[in-house]
Amino acid sequence: MPQQLAIIVLVDVGNALATSTLEGNTYLFDNMKLHGSENQGTGELVTAIHGSYWSDGSQASEQVLNWLPYSLGSVPPTVPRGYEADRARQSDEEALAELHDLADRSSAAGADAAGELNRIRRKTGTRLKTTRRTSGRMSGAKILDVTGQVVAEDGTDAHSHPAPVITDIYGEAVDAKIMYPAEYGSPDMVTDGWYWSATVDTSRPGTYAYMMRVQLHKLAQVNGELRWEPVNLTYSSALKISSEPRRNAFTKAGVGPLPIPHTPPGQGA
Amino acid sequence: MKSQVNIIAVVDVIGALSIRGLHDGNLCMVDDGPFGSSHQGTADLVTIVKPGQVVSWTALAVDLQTPVEIKNISFAPSDGHAAHGRDHAGQAHRDQGPGMGAPGVHGQGAHGQGAHHEQDAAGEKLDLDVWTGVVPHWMTPGVPYQYRIEFQMYEGAHSVMRVETPALMCQ
Numbered sequence: 001m002p003q004q005l006a007i008i009v010l011v012d013v014g015n016a017l018a019t020s021t022l023e024g025n026t027y028l029f030d031n032m033k034l035h036g037s038e039n040q041g042t043g044e045l046v047t048a049i050h051g052s053y054w055s056d057g058s059q060a061s062e063q064v065l066n067w068l069p070y071s072l073g074s075v076p077p078t079v080p081r082g083y084e085a086d087r088a089r090q091s092d093e094e095a096l097a098e099l100h101d102l103a104d105r106s107s108a109a110g111a112d113a114a115g116e117l118n119r120i121r122r123k124t125g126t127r128l129k130t131t132r133r134t135s136g137r138m139s140g141a142k143i144l145d146v147t148g149q150v151v152a153e154d155g156t157d158a159h160s161h162p163a164p165v166i167t168d169i170y171g172e173a174v175d176a177k178i179m180y181p182a183e184y185g186s187p188d189m190v191t192d193g194w195y196w197s198a199t200v201d202t203s204r205p206g207t208y209a210y211m212m213r214v215q216l217h218k219l220a221q222v223n224g225e226l227r228w229e230p231v232n233l234t235y236s237s238a239l240k241i242s243s244e245p246r247r248n249a250f251t252k253a254g255v256g257p258l259p260i261p262h263t264p265p266g267q268g269a
Numbered sequence: 270m271k272s273q274v275n276i277i278a279v280v281d282v283i284g285a286l287s288i289r290g291l292h293d294g295n296l297c298m299v300d301d302g303p304f305g306s307s308h309q310g311t312a313d314l315v316t317i318v319k320p321g322q323v324v325s326w327t328a329l330a331v332d333l334q335t336p337v338e339i340k341n342i343s344f345a346p347s348d349g350h351a352a353h354g355r356d357h358a359g360q361a362h363r364d365q366g367p368g369m370g371a372p373g374v375h376g377q378g379a380h381g382q383g384a385h386h387e388q389d390a391a392g393e394k395l396d397l398d399v400w401t402g403v404v405p406h407w408m409t410p411g412v413p414y415q416y417r418i419e420f421q422m423y424e425g426a427h428s429v430m431r432v433e434t435p436a437l438m439c440q
Contacts, residue, residue, distance in 0.1 A: 003330065003333065003334060003335065003336045003337075004333040004334045005334075031334060031336075034336060034423060034424060050394075050396055052396065052397050061396070066334075244394065244397055245397070246397055246398075246399050247397055247399065248398075248399050248401060248402075249339070249342075249398035249399060249400045249401075250342075250400065250401070250402045251402075255323065255401050255402060255403060256402060256403065257402060257403045257404075257405040258324065258344070258402035258403065258404060258405060258437075259343065259344055259402070260344045260404075260407075260408060260414055260437070261344060261345070261346040261414075262407050263346070264408070264409040264412045264414070265345060265412065265413075265414060265415065266412075
């Protein structure tokens with residue numbers, strides 16, 4: 001059973017949203033550099049996949065591909081799943097404590113109650129409006145920056161983007177039945193509970209292109225409310241498949257006797 | 270009698286590369302032989318076999334996304350010198366110099382582990398190798414024949430590691 005293959009799809013989400021394209025804003029990596037994958041770390045990755053077959057022509061190994069979308073400009077995916085909700089709740093608690101404190105001090109002379117209230121309101125950040133369509137992991141969350149601090153309404157330039165989500169894998173390699181992709185549920189929170197995986201038919205060597213549909217989320221102000229609007233973009237990559245016959249490692253031909261010495265160990269000259 | 274015995278070497282590639290060694294549980298060897306093999310789950314596995322049986326070795330990674338292949342399997346000749354089951358010239362060769370004693374205590378430099386071994390490792394296509402052979406009739410029963418098994422984990426100066434502790438023993 002060979003090593004599982006992983007393709008990292010790293011997206012510069014902010015620039016991709018600004019230019020409405022993944023071209024120039026996507027960086028691909030895989031763990032098959034050793035097998036001849038080309039253009040690692042660029043948008044033009046060609047993933048090398050080595051197949052093998054037995055002497056009767058049947059496929060000898062199955063290759064499994066996994067895609068992992070990463071984000072430039074997001075809270076890291078390794079923080080706990082409830083991180084955004086926790087940060088929102090924490091900022092509410094801090095604001096309540098400060099309000100309590102302000103109420104105690106408001107009777108004192110010289111207190112600028114209005115100014116203080118305004119400062120507290122800014123500190124509580126901006127809660128997102130969620131619709132049925134945008135509910136789910138982002139519902140009720142506040143806008144954070146990449147360090148996890150809540151962001152005030154007028155400071156949303158610094159906000160963190162939700163990580164990109166692959167929503168489909170299709171194109172030549174799928175149409176030609178070179179690979180069979182599917183989306184799976186996963187306990188791995190780095191992929192937010194879902195990931196795309198595929199098995200590969202290595203019996204037809206060649207280079208095959210495929211497309212990824214990637215969903216990003218853009219912070220949009222609609223009727224005075226902030227919400228995440230989905231933006232669907234596509235990006236293409238390629239698989240380069242080769243296949244070679246299996247061989248007996250001892251004989252380089254058929255199966256023969258093991259290369260065991262005729263004299264038992266410890267009884268030689 | 271079971272006609273084939275499978276030996277699986279499970280390697281913690283990240284662990285092995287981190288401490289540059291297959292000890293500390295980074296290598297576990299198990300087999301499915303029917304004759305009561307001993308030291309299952311360790312690098313000291315003694316697989317009990319019978320002449321005519323087919324023995325097949327496979328390396329598997331604990332973390333499926335790490336690369337590990339068997340680079341070589343060789344049995345020490347009786348004079349204590351190591352012989353490779355194969356080398357790059359396609360023939361067995363013997364090490365030069367004095368013998369190093371019993372199998373399993375060979376020094377790192379005594380096995381022709383020259384730089385050329387590691388330089389062209391990537392071009393060897395180890396993933397195509399099938400490590401299978403027939404137990405010969407000339408093995409002496411009850412004597413463990415220790416063998417050296419080498420693993421390639423990715424590439425580079427420290428990517429090849431081996432043990433000389435597992436053995437085949439004829440019933």
